[in-house]
Amino acid sequence: MEKDKKIAVLIDADNVSEKYIKYIVDEISNHGTPTYKRIYGDWTKPQLASWKNVLLDYSITPIQQYSYTTGKNATDAALIIDAMDILYSHSVDGFCIVSSDSDFTKLAARLREAGMYVIGMGEKKTPKPFIAACEKFKYLEVLAATDIKPIVVKNAKKSTKNDDAKIGMTSVDKITEAIKTIISDISDDDGWAFLGEVGSTINKRYPDFDTRNYGYTKLTPFVSSLKHFEIKSVRTSNPSISLKYIRNKE
Numbered sequence: 001m002e003k004d005k006k007i008a009v010l011i012d013a014d015n016v017s018e019k020y021i022k023y024i025v026d027e028i029s030n031h032g033t034p035t036y037k038r039i040y041g042d043w044t045k046p047q048l049a050s051w052k053n054v055l056l057d058y059s060i061t062p063i064q065q066y067s068y069t070t071g072k073n074a075t076d077a078a079l080i081i082d083a084m085d086i087l088y089s090h091s092v093d094g095f096c097i098v099s100s101d102s103d104f105t106k107l108a109a110r111l112r113e114a115g116m117y118v119i120g121m122g123e124k125k126t127p128k129p130f131i132a133a134c135e136k137f138k139y140l141e142v143l144a145a146t147d148i149k150p151i152v153v154k155n156a157k158k159s160t161k162n163d164d165a166k167i168g169m170t171s172v173d174k175i176t177e178a179i180k181t182i183i184s185d186i187s188d189d190d191g192w193a194f195l196g197e198v199g200s201t202i203n204k205r206y207p208d209f210d211t212r213n214y215g216y217t218k219l220t221p222f223v224s225s226l227k228h229f230e231i232k233s234v235r236t237s238n239p240s241i242s243l244k245y246i247r248n249k250e
Contacts, residue, residue: 006093007031007035007095010079010083012104015101016099020121036086083107098120098121119134122137169208170213179202192247230246231246
């Protein structure tokens with residue numbers, strides 16, 4: 001099961017605010033158990049002082065990396081070296097790289113080549129190449145927003161091309177077209193496809209796909225809001241469990 005995965009959590013302190021740490025830890029618990037929890041930065045810098053209490057509260061190990069010269073990010077190099085050491089220790093099943101920096105794109109790709117489960121977390125400014133290199137990517141602003149207040153959005157807001165470029169996340173239009181294509185590819189003779197399989201395939205095509213990005217906590221109400229699909233429930237022998245199926249509207 002996914003929750004049995006041992007995950008190394010590596011955080012770039014230069015690119016992440018301490019206000020997100022609770023949401024990072026909570027989200028990781030949905031994917032596995034964090035075995036390594038390390039954060040990288042030059043802790044002699046005053047701007048990182050706000051991290052101190054947070055590190056104690058969440059048992060995160062700070063890794064000191066001095067800035068040897070101006071314009072070179074030694075912190076990134078230290079994180080990458082540690083990630084490779086952990087990889088070759090064969091002690092984890094996956095990695096969570098927390099940063100909005102595209103410098104970790106090659107690292108994420110290399111870890112996935114080695115068969116690792118790679119989750120990325122960063123702000124909406126995160127460059128697309130890093131997002132695409134991860135198996136899943138979570139936006140920190142979205143994780144924080146869902147904890148602040150309940151989501152009551154009734155219709156998913158469609159992003160324009162300009163909005164999409166500005167905030168970074170995949171637009172509703174792209175997700176809608178992908179769902180239509182996936183249904184056509186995997187549906188039965190009557191056009192019905194298992195919604196769980198559709199959702200899994202979308203995640204593979206768009207690592208940043210998360211229904212919370214669009215104002216929904218679950219896949220079914222999100223897909224229903226798009227108005228392009230029919231959804232039906234099929235009861236199972238367990239009265240508390242029903243299977244959801246989806247097909248394109250004519």
